[in-house]
Structures are given as structure tokens and as C-alpha cells.
Amino acid sequence: MRPPLPLPPDDGESRVPGILLVRTDSDDDVWEDVLWRMGELPGMYRSDQGDAADAVARESIPRRLIVAEDPAWRGATSEDVSAALERPGIWVPDLVVLTDDRTVRNADWRPLLAFRGSDGYAFWITPRQAAMTYLVPDRPCLSSTIDWFSETAPAEFELEEDEEEWEPDEEDLWDLYEPAGVELESLNAPPRYTQPARELPPLIQQADLLVRTDFTDDAAWASLVERVCRPGRNDVIDDFGDYVDFVDDPAFAGATPEQVMAQVHPSTDKEAMNSDVVLIADATTMREPGHRVLVVPLVDQVGFAFRVDPEVVGGMVVNLALGNMDIDDWRDDEA
Known part of the structure; x- marks a missing residue:
């Protein structure tokens, strides 16, 4: 009989969102590779590193990553984990991810088997995509993001009503559906969260945020703000300043995109209108010709950043x- 998972008590109405990561394989190198790809995530709790409540209390935006690595769970299935989550009075994660034999075999992606903590279909996700999703736990669209993952990377094949019976083997299934996050794992510089040198303040997304992380050129920043607010080629909106909040706070100097996105908190104002991205003016934005702004999505392919010209940001x-x-x-896609 397997021991209980290291889950804290139910939070009730003040429930903390988060992920449960369960080690079910026995390969130490693979496990360390998975943990490295996920990064030094905030609110992370490992059973030998103190109390889960303390890990959450240290964070400006509450979230919880429970890492279960008890050898007694080696060889466990998703059904075993689901059954353990039915224990009354415990915290149930938004997402559960497990290592298994496919994680061991695929060194390029290290796919993890994932499913909702309460219900839902199983799907495949890479460690980086799981980590980036964890950084935005309180997004209003998080549920739809997980739905999108389960639809685009299902762990089981389902035939349409008008299709002939076909039982694909594992290779056929992987040809049809890549794990969510393959694009992130394939980048030349894939995203990875590291702990900031100092605590960063929360970013309340009342409007869309453009966060300055490079403070070497004030004139370039002023020019960027002007080009975003008044691109000069829009007949409908003359000034986008009402739609973008410019964060010029030295506390974010040198912050990585992952550190910035981890601090974005949606507004409680139901009238607030904003998109599910955070905009960043980093060293590349400030120093290179064109001053292209970094756009970091907070839903779907969370964290898969790209750049746009300042003049198109408002639109x-x-x-x-x-x-x-x-x-x-x-x-x-060519940028």
C-alpha cells in the first residue's frame, strides 16, 4: 500500500492554486533533468525542505508546487494518484503531472503525463510548459488553457463517430500529437524560471502592462512609450495610452521574462479590459534598432514569447x- 501524498490540508475559500508533480520512474538522472527544466519555481515544496504552508507564505502571489518523490510511489499509475487525491480534507491541485517510462525514453522533450486534479482527460506536457503554466495560476482563462492542452496533446486516441475502428500504437499516437510545450523545448534559448536576486512587487493587470527591465537609456524608453501610445497610423484610436500601463520601476531592472510573468496578477475589477499577455521592454528592446517589444503570452502556449514593433502594440x-x-x-514565427 502506498503512503499518502504530501498534500497540505484543504484551504477552503482561500484556496491556493498549484501543481502536484509525482515521480513514478526510478531513473535519478531523468528526474534531475525534469526538475532542472522546470526551474527554481516560487512556492515549490519538497517533502525534505520544510512545510508547504511556509513555502506559500514566502511568495507575493500565492501558488503551490508540491513535489512528491517518495520511492514508495515508483511505478504508480495516474489511476493510483487519482485515487490518492480522493482522500477527504486535503488540498487538490489544479494540475497533476507524473514522470513515467516515456519521460525516461524521450530525452528531447521529457514528456510528463498530466491531468486535472479533480477530473479531466489525461494529456502530455513538457516540463517547461508545465512550469510556465504554473507561473500564471490565477489567470481567469487557466481552465481553458488546460482544456486546450488536453485537446492538442491527448494521452489517448479517440475516434470520431464516422471513423473506422483503429487502435494506434504508441508511435502512431506520438506522430499524431506532440506534447504541449514542444515549441518551448525546441527553442535555442528555452525559458526557465530562476529566483530573482530580490523580491519583485506584484503587477496588477488593470490594463495591459508594458514592463521596463532595462534602465540604460532613458531617451530610448521615452521614445518607446511615445511610439506605443501614438503610432500615428490609426484612424480609430489616436492615443493608446489608456490601454497600456507603463511600468517604469527599477525594482524590475534585469528581471527575466519568466520573473515578470510570475508577478502578473489579474485585476479583481470585472470592468477591466486587457489581453492575456505581458509586454516587456528588455535590453534587446532598448538597444536594438526598431525597439521591438517582447510579448509573453499568459494563456495557451504560456511563455512562448515573440516580438512586435512598438507601433502595433496598442492595436x-x-x-x-x-x-x-x-x-x-x-x-x-520567423522572428
């Missing part, structure tokens, strides 16, 4: 917020 965030366009309409 992009307005159309994303209104639902007139989606993120793929603005991403330049």
Missing part, C-alpha cells in the same frame, strides 16, 4: 482583449 492588445484576433495573428 494588438485592444484586438486581443476584444477577442477580434488571437495570439497567432501577431506572432512572427
Whole structure:
């Protein structure tokens, strides 16, 4: 009989969102590779590192990553983990991810088997994509993001009603569906969260945020703000300043995109209109010709950043917020 998972008591109405990561394989090198790819995530709790409540209390935005690595859970299945989550009075994670034999065999992606802590279909996700999703636990659209993962990377094949019976083997299934997050794992510089040198303040997303992380050129920053607010080629909106909040706080000097996105907290104001991205003016933005702004999505392919010209930022965030366009309409895959 397996021991209880190291889950804290139920939080009740003040429930903390988060992920449960369970080690079910026995390969130490693979396990360390998975943990490294996920990064030094905030609110992370390992059973030998203190109390789970203390880990959450240290964070400006509450979230919880429970890492279960008890050898007694080696060889466990998703059904075993699901059954353990039925114990009354415990905290149930938003997402459960498990290592298994596919994680061991695929050194390029290290796919993890994932499912909702309460219910839902199993799907495959890479460690980086799981980590980036963990950084935005309180997004209003998080549930739809997990739905999107389960639809695009299902762990089991389902035939349509008019299709002939077919039982695909594992290789066929992997040809049909790549794990969510393959794009992140394939980047030349894939995202990875590291702990900031100092605590960063929360970023309340009342409007869309453009966060300055490079403070070497004030004139370049002033020019960037002007180009975003008044691109000079829009007949409908003359000034996008009402739609973008410019964060010029030296506390974010040198912050990575992952550190910035981890601090974004949606507004409680139901009238607030913003898109599910955070904009960053980093060293590349400030120093390179064109001053292209970094766009970091907070839903779907969370953390899969790209750049746009300052003049299109206002139109992009307005159309994303209104639902007139989606993120793929603005991403330049060649950039």
C-alpha cells in the first residue's frame, strides 16, 4: 500500500492554486533533468525542505508546487494518484503531472503525463510548459488553457463517430500529437524560471502592462512609450495610452521574462479590459534598432514569447482583449 501524498490540508475559500508533480520512474538522472527544466519555481515544496504552508507564505502571489518523490510511489499509475487525491480534507491541485517510462525514453522533450486534479482527460506536457503554466495560476482563462492542452496533446486516441475502428500504437499516437510545450523545448534559448536576486512587487493587470527591465537609456524608453501610445497610423484610436500601463520601476531592472510573468496578477475589477499577455521592454528592446517589444503570452502556449514593433502594440492588445484576433495573428514565427 502506498503512503499518502504530501498534500497540505484543504484551504477552503482561500484556496491556493498549484501543481502536484509525482515521480513514478526510478531513473535519478531523468528526474534531475525534469526538475532542472522546470526551474527554481516560487512556492515549490519538497517533502525534505520544510512545510508547504511556509513555502506559500514566502511568495507575493500565492501558488503551490508540491513535489512528491517518495520511492514508495515508483511505478504508480495516474489511476493510483487519482485515487490518492480522493482522500477527504486535503488540498487538490489544479494540475497533476507524473514522470513515467516515456519521460525516461524521450530525452528531447521529457514528456510528463498530466491531468486535472479533480477530473479531466489525461494529456502530455513538457516540463517547461508545465512550469510556465504554473507561473500564471490565477489567470481567469487557466481552465481553458488546460482544456486546450488536453485537446492538442491527448494521452489517448479517440475516434470520431464516422471513423473506422483503429487502435494506434504508441508511435502512431506520438506522430499524431506532440506534447504541449514542444515549441518551448525546441527553442535555442528555452525559458526557465530562476529566483530573482530580490523580491519583485506584484503587477496588477488593470490594463495591459508594458514592463521596463532595462534602465540604460532613458531617451530610448521615452521614445518607446511615445511610439506605443501614438503610432500615428490609426484612424480609430489616436492615443493608446489608456490601454497600456507603463511600468517604469527599477525594482524590475534585469528581471527575466519568466520573473515578470510570475508577478502578473489579474485585476479583481470585472470592468477591466486587457489581453492575456505581458509586454516587456528588455535590453534587446532598448538597444536594438526598431525597439521591438517582447510579448509573453499568459494563456495557451504560456511563455512562448515573440516580438512586435512598438507601433502595433496598442492595436494588438485592444484586438486581443476584444477577442477580434488571437495570439497567432501577431506572432512572427520567423522572428
